[in-house]
Amino acid sequence: MIGAEHFLIVSAILFAVGVTGALISRNLIMIFMSVEIMLNAANLAIITFARMHGDMGGHVIVFLTLTVAAAEAAVGLGLIMTLYSKRGSVDAAKFNIMKW
Amino acid sequence: MQTVLPLIALLPLAGFIINILLVGKLSKKVAAIIGCGTVFVAFLLAIKVFFDLSALPADSRVISDTLYNWMTVGGFSVDFTFLLDPLSAIMILVVTGVGFLIHIYSIGYMAYDEGFGRFFAYLNLFMFSMLVLVLGSNFLMMFVGWEGVGLCSYLLIGFWFDRDSATEAGKKAFVVNRIGDFGFLLGMFIIYWNIGSLDFQTISALAPTTFVIGGTVITTATLLLFLGATGKSAQIPLFVWLPDAMEGPTPVSALIHAATMVTAGVYMLARTSTLFVMAPTTLMIVAIIGAATALMAATIGLFQNDIKRVLAYSTVSQLGYMFMACGVAAFGAGIFHLMTHAFFKALLFMGAGSVIHGMSDEQDMRKMGGLKKYMPITFMTMLIATLAISGLPGISGFFSKDEILWQTFSSDYGHPALWFVGMLTALLTTFYMFRLIFLTFFGKERMDEKTKAHLHESPKSMTTPLIVLAILSVIGGWIGIPKLFFGATNYFEHWLEPVFASSHRVMQTVAQQAEVPHDTSIEWGLMAITTILSLGAFGLAVRFYLKKPESVARPRESFSGVHRLIYNKYFVDEIYHKLVIRPLHLFSIFLWKIVDVLIIDGLINGGAFLVGGISRVVRLAQSGRLTSYVTVFTVGVALVAGTMVLLSYGFDYPLFGANN
Amino acid sequence: MEALDLNIVVFYLAAGTAIGSAFLMVWQRNPVASALYMILSILSQAVLYVLLDAVFVGALLVIIYAGAIVTLFLFVIMMLNLRGEHFVEPSTGSKRYVKLLVSGLVGAELVYLIAQSSGPGMALAPLTGAMANFGDVKPVAELLYSKYLYGFEITSILLLVAIVGAVILARRESGE
Amino acid sequence: MDFSGANLNFSLLLPEIALAISGFAILLFGVTKRGKDFGFGLGLLGLLAALAFTVQQWGSLETGFFGMVTKDGFSSLFNLIFLMGGVISIMISRSYLISKGIDKPEYYALILFSILGMMVMASTYDMIIIFLGLEIMSIPLYVLAGFNRKDPKSNEAGIKYFIMGAFASGFLLYGIALVYGAGATTDLRLIAANFHSLAQSSPMFLYAGAALILIGFGFKVAAVPFHMWAPDVYQGAPTPVTAFFSVGPKAAGFAALMRILAFGFDSMDEIQPILWTLAVLTMVVGNLLALFQDNIKRMLAYSSIAHAGYILVALTVGGESAVASGMYYLLGYTFINLGAFAILTILDTRDGTDSRFSEINGMAARHPYLASLLAIFMFSLAGFPPTAGFFGKLYIFSGAVDSGFIWLAIIGVMTSFVSVYYYMRVVVYCFFNKSDHPFAQVSLNPYLMVALLITAVGAIGLGVLPSFWIDLSRQAFASFL
């Protein structure tokens, strides 16, 4: 029998994978994609809870967060592009003019 | 102020204020008139109050006069009160009298000094302080004078402030005196907290009932007071400043370091005799210290070549005599000697000053000789003084010294050993004093030609005081002629009786047996022994320094070790330097460089450095690299979530918690 | 029971694909491949959404994520021409293990905390009666325009802001 | 559809609407050639209008839009803080933007929308709305941080802030999801009301959710160890943006944290030790890192981290005076920090500047009043009486002591002791050191002067006459109970 916890664990693992990606990647785009995976994981959790509680509010929430993800993607990619046009790289480790 | 008593002290103060404020603006003449005039008026007033006092019945001879309440704190209250009793009456006469003479003398002596006005200002300030010291009715006022004279001594020793040796000597005098004052202060505290008053009369009245005779408290208190006295009166172990003090102008040596200030210790002991007689141990120590000082200083005096230094050690020695007297509870005898000593020692110093004046500031006796024909008055007066100090029968010194020697032998607190030391000192005194006379006034003229050409008798302003003092040195002792002679009353002792009444009562309670009748034969015998032996010492001096000056070398060589020891003043200064001053200096540097800078500041700066170091290390995490930022963030997440996991188990969070 | 069993199979398949492709996405050097794996993962997640009776939102997920967001990513990747020499190596060496450890720890903690909560309350009750149309467009839309009206409205501002931002960032100025 | 209890009272949203309209207007006018110059004026106008509406709303307690919007004393006070921050930020922006050649009308629009997001965050009890507000606030900020596209530092700041922000958003959303899972609601009022039964049925979701939400907002307020972005972003962003960063998002983050932790999760004891630790870490690390900075902006970034620590102290303590003190502190901090940044902005309009300490060497000789103001702000940040900084700290620590968190208070004062050093350094450079080269003249326009005046009066006034503001903070707290 598949319970909510199964879905939740899937979402938690997915979240952790996202975190892992954000940690080990150095490519800004991939870091960002990993973050998107984290958001996805959260959405999955919300959907699971919605189903669990029989509350459709969760679906609306996911609807809204998808918008947020899209908005973030637009701005984020804009930033990445600007940076790339200036520095010619998307290597996160290279951007350390400012430190300490 | 109901009487003129305070004026005696305040007049010189007024003189000081005028002279110091207008220093450099007044002509020397005016400055001298102000300086001497105020003291002279004070002297006249002193005579007046003396007669006022003597007009009173013997057992109520006390005049006191309160200026105002100085300070009141809680139960502690001290007035500026002047107290005239037979003891202070004698003292003010001596102080103002001798002081006035020295003021006059200074006019001549300092005539060409550019600090003339300043000199008289200081002298007047000294007179004021000394008079406050002797007239003060309580410990605190005495202390005011006590420190005041110390200050004046400091200023006057260092009067020629461009001489390093002079300023050094002044500072030394002050500091050494301060050590004594430390004792004085503590003694005062003990007495105050036990009796509840610092007033001499109250103390005398209450002490016998407050303290246990021979008890620790009173012994400590009197020992501390005596420490004060050793400082001021240059006794072992604090005598070292006095010889150096000779760097000051000679009138200063005469006034402060011979006649008046240095005797303050003796005066204090006499003033507080009631306390001292209650502490037999202290008395014994006083006597021993006095005797030891007398002997030691006399031996040093034997080989000094500086004319003033000889006199300085002589002063130390004579002061030792006075303490010896006090130590055997013969306070009257001590005061008597104080008075006669004031006359002849002042005279000796002024004579020496006159010699130095004539010798163009030369003080080394080895470069003098044959002066008697150039300065006859100086010679005559100094000879009289020398005879007085040597105890030529019939002259003042004889009576006072004999009185002391007799008391050391016969008093309840006395001991033949003390007498013996006293006698030995007397012989040495005779020897070195005549050595001084012979070296200075007789024999070959050893000075250089230039000096010789300038040799002259001092001006009248200097010789007149010499003559007056010479007369006093002769007759000054007659008021205290012992009963032995002519069966007359000892006026001096009689006069002082009311002052020592309280201490006598205490002594009577202590005395085991009834008073032994005066054994005149022993007294005669001792007197004879001293006189004869003194004559022998005189003879020796004649042989070594008049007849065969070259023969001195032989005994000097045979006792070369001893001679070196004595010649170098027993190396006391060096020992103090090595054992006290140097270690203290090093200790100070240790405290500053090691404790202060290295340890305390080091700890503080180290703390700051540590914080800074942590800061520098932590900063490295802020590498500017996004990846590591994300990692740190995630570590934080792991920790927070981990804490949550732990907390969900009811884990007790270690650091967290309220204090109450 | 039969259908239920199928659900289990579908669940494990979808979950496995979602997680696996996410893993593969993370592990790529090539961002294009990465983006493709991401699409796969999202599609699998959409399957999970359907299993959870969130049909409408599942569809939205595919449209918005796979259709818009990842496309945008691909678009940017292409535009930046991130190929070959422009590949960025992920962290290597001990750093990588530390990072894996940390992220693994976070995952483990989350899984632990969720697993703690498993119990009868977690069961997915069958949808019957009033709940029969759970996850359909209409009820979701009704909620969106009533209870979440405010949220919906401000989302529009959010999008506007994003557009403005993107325009500002991407706009080429004279002289640049 | 059931619209009962909807209360679609748009007057509730007047401040937000004012901002939105003026934001749109700026964008619209911005398209035209002549309209470009209206950006600043329209922005100011919109903010002042919003301010006026906020003041007009003051004292009301009304909920609308299906319970999604709540205007109460709390939201009003925070709106005041945001709007004040906005007004001052744009007042100090103008000359800077012109001098850097980035005076574009969108700048003002973004600031306005960002503030709109903050206001949304502060005026709701619903976590989803808070999340949306957060994003509305953040997305303009990402852009603003990278607004000076010519400056590589600005680019970096933008990307760093964005990546980290999105990362943190992930945690926040997951946290919200978990809390939603516990009670099938994101409404904090419901959560608070049913907290005990929820904690009974699914404690772990609540715990983990709260922890993740704390992390999410911890990022926004730059609490250690989620602070790493702050120094780089502060340094890289254009100076007036940094000024805005240091007050707006921080205040908004705390507004949300207060709503969530001090209201929704008020009954949850488990969060307290975590907050305690975060507070201590934040105070200690923030102050330590600031010690040897040679860049003033960076130093102020660390200092703002440290100040977040003090407010976290208030949050740890919880309860009335603590939350009120946190609000009071934020209010004061807004004035002080904006004041400091205003001066920094003025200095940065000079050519070739990089906010290094050495650049203010001997400033006092050339600009005594400006230097004195800077000193006042520094002393205020350091917590010298009688300034807002002092009273805020006093208020917070008194709450801590009152609740028995004496150690927290002691750590707090000791860290602020450390902070004295680096704040004093500013004074040292400005007053005690001599300038190596002639100190370039800076020009002041009236807006800057007004901004300086407001901030200075605020920085001192809040310390000298705090009563009124204390009352406001207390009422604000009282209103959300």
Next chain:
Amino acid sequence: MFESQILTWLTFLPLAGAFALLLVKKENVKVIKAIAIATAGIEMLLSFALYASFDVGVTRMQFVINLPWVEQFGINYHLGIDGLSLLLIVMTTILTFLAILSSWRSVTKSVRGYYFSMLFLLTGMIGVFVALDLFVFYVFWEVMLVPMYFLIGIWGGLKRIYASIKFVLFTMFGSLLMLVALLYIYFAYYTQTGVHTFDLIALYSLNLPFGAQSWVYLAFALAFAIKVPIWPLHTWLPDAHVQAPTAGSVILAGVLLKMGTYGFLRICLPMFPEASIHYAPLMVGLALIGIVYGAFVAMVQKDIKSLVAFSSVSHMGFVMLGIFALNTQGMQGAVLQMLNHGITTGALFLIVGMIYERRHTRMISDFGGIAKVMPVFSAFFLIATLSSIGLPLTNGFVGEFMILLGAFKANWIYGTIAATGVILAAIYMLWMFQRVIWGKITHKENENLKDLTGLEKAVLIPLVVLIFWIGLAPNAMFKRMEPAVANILHIVRQADNAPEFFSAQDGEEEFNQDLANTPVDQQLNQSQENEHQSETLTQ
């Protein structure tokens, strides 16, 4: 009107003057100086008026003004003075006036800022002495740091930055802990009485258990001890003194150090009597170390200013000793010595400043033979030196004597150790004096030094007058401070559950005498309450 307003005027007049300076152009140096001097002068006259209208022999606070400030916290603008504050206020205004006067020529750099700082500082100092609300006290306590920081940092010597930061950090360290302690007692009082108040007098009645009292006491004591400074917290002092400009040193030594001891008297002792008694041996021990240590270190200093600075450590040790002798003599002596130290050390710093202006060095070895070229200067120097040594008939003696007397009563060992300080003081002061003033002129630069100008004499003469006035007639001071001291002692003794601490000699007799002289704190509290009531009625 006068009664209730004068303290406000006194406190804020300098601030008003400071802001008036800002209205003047900074190039207009003469006007700036004139305004500063006028303000300080009026301030001084005001304080004289205060002195004249002070009711001698009354325990209650006088010239009280009590208005609500931050009502939510029970913070009141509560000012008032007793004899203790009165004397310190008068000293402060005089010293500040003279310090400002002395800066006439010596300060040329940022003149306006300088006088602004001085006047600002004056407000802070007066505020500390008049505050009767703990919060107000704390505010002024901290405010004062700021202008002092600038004074050292801008107008100081070569190492001024290090010194100024060290000064601020040291002081802050203590006062921040004090802040926590202050909050603690505030809430403790609330728990006991249900009243939120920072009112000092009310807080006197706070009854903390010993444990709590102990740490709160230590927190306060640390703050005050740093300010005093007590060994080993003194190391900021030499740095600050040496680096500060003349006027800064004068104020620092003259007034700021007194705030520490004032804090002990005003707050520590009456508020935490048990802890005060319990820790008295500790405080006395540190004070004694300070006395001896300061003197020793002073002895080997090469810089005149740092010598005087270390002598301050020693002298302030005396003050602490007197306070913690916990008897009438000691405490009154301590209070007097606070004034004395202000006057004497102030004079010494002024003197050092005057010679520094001429020679731009303060190294002892750079001088020698000054007496020859500057006789008047030397005379003033001598008087100040003697006063510092504690020569009878100068102020220093009376204070030191009383302290030693009191300390000796508390424990003879205290008195004995402290009395060695008297010897050491003579050594280091006279040695310095000898090397600077006396001897031959060894440096050419010193041959043509000019003697004091009229202005410089005018600055020093008032201090010399004070030196002798207090030395000759200290009762004027004693009788003003007596009720205040008696009150503090009364509170301490009431709390004393270890009667053996006070020696048997210190029986009830003297205590009753204290009581008879002064209506003590019950009346005090009553009168406070009455005033409070009447105020609330009128409002």
